[in-house]
Amino acid sequence: MRDGTRLGFILLLTPLLLWLSLLIIIPHIDMFLVSLRERVGVGKYEISPANYLTFLQEPLYLWTFMRTAVMSVLATLITLIVGFPVAYYIAKMAKGRIQSLLFLLCLVPFWVSELVRTFGWMILLRETGVISSLLQYLGLIHGPVEMLYNDAAIMIGLVYTSMLFMVVPLISTLGSLDDAVIEAGYDLGGSGPSILWEIIIPHAMPGIVSGCIVVFMLSLGNYLTPTMLGGKDSLWFTELIYSQFIVRFNWELGAAFGFVLLILSSFIVWATLRLTGQTLEKTMG
Amino acid sequence: MTPDLQCIDLTKRFGDTTAVSDVSFSVPPGSFFSILGPSGCGKTTIMRMIAGFLAPTSGDILIKGKSVLDVAPNRRPVNMVFQHLALFPMMNVADNIGYGLRRAGLPKRDITRKVGEVLERIGLPEIGRRRVDELSGGQKQRVAIARCMVLEPDLLLLDEPLGALDLKLRERMKIELKALQADFDTTFVYITHDQSEALVMSDQIAVMNQGRFEQMGTARDLYYRPETPFVAGFVGDSNRWSGRIERSDGGVLELRTEIGLLIRGTAQGRALGGGQSADIFVRPEAIRLSRKETELTSLDNHLKGHVTSLLFNAAASRVLVRDEGSAGEIEVALPQSGEFDDLAKGDVVHIGWSGEQANCFAAGAE
Structure with a gap:
């Protein structure tokens, strides 16, 4: 009997272990080793921190890195601010069929591939696009306006792409808050803002943090949206990694960039958890 | 003496269904008033109208002689103990009890003193720093009452607060609730479907059925002299x-x-x-x-x-x-x-x- 459960346990664990080791652990170990190589001649390599030094010494790389981090944090905050009322409405105010319908509406954009969705934004925002034409037609502007290829366009794209990943954990934590607790707050003299601040947000904290972590990581690692909506000057760190690997064929530097990004995202997730007093078990469980 | 609570021809309709129909009653100061009825009879609707979470379709609610229909729930001199108590799980006991005082803008020192006093009064002076989920069922009950009583409301509403307790504890809490009511000398309005809770604790009981009051009187009146067949069948x-x-x-x-x-x-x-x-x-x-x-x-x-x-x-x-x-x-x-x-x-x-x-x-x- 004991051997039977053991076997079952091993069988259930195998796909997960294969997944983790083949797709995550082994590539990362290899990438780490690659990032520590320095090419000293044709086909000759030495172990050295040269790639990491290149990253630190080149202002463009550092600047792009910082910019990507700040923009991702900002995108996460905007997603939270936009997503919270949406999630609150769906979880607490909408009832029955309306509730499922609204939830479905949040989900619908994800039936289309990210590429198509981003093209949708391009159709809206480009110089000859829907918004520009509409404004001209209404006589509000006199020439076509280019709304693509700037930071605002990137931000719109990032927020739009990650909305669902913020709304879903928020709906589930807000849904678990008993309506009577909110009513008790009102009954005891609380006003709207104080109930939001003292009761609803503390309760929703695990959902807020887990949503933020997911959205932050998605934004930081996003390649398509910044490239398409931000154009050539978008300066997104994933683009640098891409160009090192694919364009420059400098796998060593690309691997180093990849590792720097991994360290950054791990650090920010850790810092967020520490700052909000949450634990990974609480937010992900 | 003006009654603490007076309801005049209170009616509430949801679409086509009438949940509460022409209910009138008044509750004298310092008394324990119960509304007893089967589930779905409209008693919770009355309670929520008094607390301010629902607006009556017609009729009036007076507290200490003044109509409160235009007063928002957070400004009414009424507090409510919810069915599942609705303590704030994100706060400790002292913060739970102090919530209303903080919202009323009292200085910190007064809040600490008042919270200490009310904890003393409910016989749990040492639990201020405990988390809500560390309390037993009976302790939670008392904290929920203390959280309301610290605000010195004119009226305390209790919505079947004993429903979640086991039998032995429920029997003890009945006696304790009655004692707390006498101690705080506040008017309690209690709703329940459990006749023994109503009979044991109340000064006055209204038996409610299908949105109407069938009979109002003391526990003995209802038991010995039921006026309608429903009361005769429901009480005892x-x-x-x-x-x-x-x-x-x-x-x-x-x-x-x-x-x-x-x-x-x-x-x-x-x-x-x-x-x-x-x-x-x-x-x-x-x-x-x-x-x-x-x-x-x-x-x-x-x-x-x-x-x-x-x-x-x-x-x-x-x-x-x-x-x-x-x-x-x-x-x-x-x-x-x-x-x-x-x-x-x-x-x-x-x-x-x-x-x-x-x-x-x-x-x-x-």
Whole structure:
């Protein structure tokens, strides 16, 4: 009997272990080793921190890195601010069929591939696009306006792409808050803002943090949206990694960039958890 | 003296259904008022209207003589203990109790003092720093009451707060709630579907059914002198028979039930004449049980039967007796004086009750 459960346990664990080791652990170990190589001649390599030094010494790389981090944090905050009322409405105010319908509406954009969705934004925002034409037609502007290829366009794209990943954990934590607790707050003299601040947000904290972590990581690692909506000057760190690997064929530097990004995202997730007093078990469980 | 709470022709309709229909009552200061009714009778709707979470369709609510219809729930001098207590799980006990005071903008020192005082009063002075989920059921109950009482409301509403507790604790909390009410000297309005909670604690009880008040009175009034068949059936247990009145003579009636049993009863002043269909209610505990016929001859109703089953439930034990003549089954309380300890299924017994104890209502009055 004991051997039977053991076997079952091993069988259930195998796909997960294969997944983790083949797709995550082994590539990362290899990438780490690659990032520590320095090419000293044709086909000759030495172990050295040269790639990491290149990253630190080149202002463009550092600047792009910082910019990507700040923009991702900002995108996460905007997603939270936009997503919270949406999630609150769906979880607490909408009832029955309306509730499922609204939830479905949040989900619908994800039936289309990210590429198509981003093209949708391009159709809206480009110089000859829907918004520009509409404004001209209404006589509000006199020439076509280019709304693509700037930071605002990137931000719109990032927020739009990650909305669902913020709304879903928020709906589930807000849904678990008993309506009577909110009513008790009102009954005891609380006003709207104080109930939001003292009761609803503390309760929703695990959902807020887990949503933020997911959205932050998605934004930081996003390649398509910044490239398409931000154009050539978008300066997104994933683009640098891409160009090192694919364009420059400098796998060593690309691997180093990849590792720097991994360290950054791990650090920010850790810092967020520490700052909000949450634990990974609480937010992900 | 102005009543603490007065409801005048209170009505609430949800679409086509009328949840509360023309309910009027007033609650004098310092009393314990209960609304007793089956689930879905509209009692929670009344409570939520008083608290301010629902607006009445028509009618008025006055607290200390002033209408509160235009007052938002967070400004009403009313606090509510919720069914599942709704303590704030994200705060410790002291912060829970202090929430209302903080919202009222009291200085920190006063809040700490008042919270300390109220914790002392509910007999839990040491638990301020504990988390809510570390408390036992009874402690949570007391904290929920303290959280309201610290604000010194004119009126405390309690929405079936004992429902989630186990039986023993519920019995203890009934006594404790009554004591707390006397101690705080605040008007309590309590709603419940559990008659024993209402009967034990209340000064006044309103029995509610299908959005209306059936009867209002003390626990004894409701039990001894029910005014409607619903109250007779809902408060306490009853044997109930339907039949036709054969003879009516100055309040004393004779009713022939559908199964042919002849019962003498009273109409308690209600107009009931011969030939009318009626329902008659007799409480199991009003029926005398005896082994000898001679002991019961003085009673208006007596008959002979045999025991068909014994429903043992300690002090609330019952015997089902099948009448020999009509084959109708009658529920009789089993006296726990030792005399009937050896009573067994199939035994022949005599039962009887006085006409005073058989309450008669016109059929269809419910």
